[in-house]
Amino acid sequence: MSGLPEGWIVKMSQSHGKEYYFNTTTQESQWERPGCGAPPETVRASHLLVKHRDSRRPSSWREERITRSKEEALEILNGYLAQIKGGTPFADLASQFSDCSSAKRGGDLGHFGPGQMQKPFEDATFALAVKEMSGPISTDSGVHIILRTA
Secondary structure (H helix, E strand, O other), rough: OOOOOOEEEEEEEEOOOOOOEEEEEOOOOOOOOOOOOOOOEEEEEEEEEOOOOOOOOOOOOOOOOOOOOHHHHHHHHHHHHHHHOOOOOOOHHHHHHHHHHHHHHHOEEEEOOOOOOOOOHHHHOOOOOOOOEOOOOEEEOEEEEEEOOO
16 A cells, blocks of 8 residues: 555656646646655644543632532533634633633643643644634543634
């Protein structure tokens, strides 16, 4: 198996003496290896975190001791999601209400690559398109809304 997307083959250019890629379906040719759905090396994202009593560290800059249930945290997060969809800027809500210290940056986590975040968070972020927002994502830290920014 070549590892190429379906319909693509490798051919040899007679005039350039090097390999190129040819799509047998569209008859398109190109020098660069066609995309195989590989994720980007890094992404940039902001998030709004709501912790609950079962979070790995149930305290934050907002509350010394968090006692809400996961269900209550999800209910709160869904309220923020509705506000964002209604036009409230993501960064405004993250700055005021996120239980993460990234709140002081509007929820911005900066750039990160594979293996740097908890797996559910990483998977969700890499699956989003730039400027796309997730629904609720649950990790050991709590529940999040993620906004991919790059």
